[in-house]
């Protein structure tokens with residue numbers, strides 16, 4: 001045995017000390033008083049040989065895989081290098097964090113709150129969808145009329161906030177992003193509501209044809225059309241999901257400690273995000289304008305890489321803030337049981353794995369209401385995937401261009417570029433190389449788009465980017 005300590009079965013009358021031969025040579029062994037099921041704990045000292053055939057730990061043939069210490073080293077290096085950057089930033093710019101400035105991002109005129117009004121008006125569209133479904137359930141309108149009403153309602157959800165953001169001058173860009181974001185979520189939710197209720201009617205008709213009567217097997221569960229209530233509709237509107245179903249899985253109780261932890265995380269990370277943007281992102285972006293105007297390529301790349309660090313850090317914090325803290329907070333409050341808001345996207349070895357795992361609510365919606373229906377109609381898989389990315393690209397552009405009142409298509413192209421990138425990575429890279437490619441596309445791709453928009457915004461509003 002190669003181990004210093006091992007269990008040895010010996011006859012009760014056996015020696016307590018002795019010698020034995022192993023492949024390491026002659027060993028002296030000593031038996032300890034510790035005994036379990038007739039096995040004695042022994043230790044041995046090898047006299048002649050101290051070598052064995054073995055691989056170095058860092059060669060893959062060794063099968064060694066515990067790199068916990070290296071991971072800690074990475075974290076320590078990251079903290080140290082960022083501490084240096086933090087000090088450099090403070091020495092260069094002083095404290096730039098300004099909470100009053102944050103308020104001005106939301107309000108231009110204290111007597112005009114267009115974004116808040118827009119959010120309140122969204123109730124009209126929610127109720128319109130509910131009443132259309134009620135009419136469809138009792139058969140007072142035909143399926144075609146119902147579909148037309150839904151299409152009209154969904155079109156209004158996209159057009160009215162966009163028109164408001166473009167025409168009301170007191171609407172700030174941040175107010176525009178928030179209200180358009182809420183309307184986009186509402187669009188996806190009400191689209192799902194329409195589909196899910198139509199599927200229920202189809203099932204009801206199929207059952208009626210088979211002359212069977214349906215009752216919910218569990219009485220606490222709602223069955224169609226009992227779900228068409230204000231309470232059910234508003235539960236869905238606030239629930240952290242985009243896909244409607246009649247009976248959501250529910251957690252048994254609200255865990256108060258869990259809720260408080262998520263709330264504190266939300267408040268703290270929100271402050272951290274605002275602070276990092278003001279102190280780190282904004283000055284870096286401002287310093288990047290000159291090289292971009294002069295088309296100084298090497299300085300542009302240097303600025304881009306400089307911006308990549310705070311941008312990526314802010315994106316990671318945003319991911320945790322939104323997908324873990326905020327969605328879990330809402331879910332806990334509403335006792336919404338399905339907490340799968342993200343999967344292990346950080347291990348993505350392909351671009352498609354990343355997109356299918358980092359934002360589960362959107363991915364589930366895409367699969368259920370767009371991708372799978374297309375596949376079922378016989379659309380080719382590549383075409384269906386490209387169509388999903390096309391719709392996603394439209395919404396990304398919608399959420400950026402309209403609040404900024406500037407149509408540049410950078411977000412659209414960034415999203416559409418994912419299709420050839422996905423093909424390239426899956427064809428030529430795999431394993432750790434694929435994972436590195438996904439990280440690089442995230443770390444570099446986002447600041448490119450950010451710089452493009454900021455540069456164009458400065459040029460458009462201030463005439464020169466300097």
Ligand SMILES: CC(C)(COP(=O)(O)OP(=O)(O)OC[C@H]1O[C@@H](n2cnc3c(N)ncnc32)[C@H](O)[C@@H]1OP(=O)(O)O)[C@@H](O)C(=O)NCCC(=O)NCCS
Nearest residue numbers: 352355356359362363366367371372375376385388389392
């Ligand atoms: C396009 C997209 C939906 C593809 O997802 P994917 O998981 O790679 O797709 P797959 O082809 O592996 O199949 C997914 C599902 O379709 C099913 N499927 C595949 N071929 C099918 C067919 N011919 N008929 C029916 N179902 C089929 C699979 O069984 C699988 O089902 P499951 O989820 O129940 O296991 C995904 O990349 C996506 O969501 N992209 C957009 C994401 C996005 O824009 N997010 C925005 C975040 S800000």
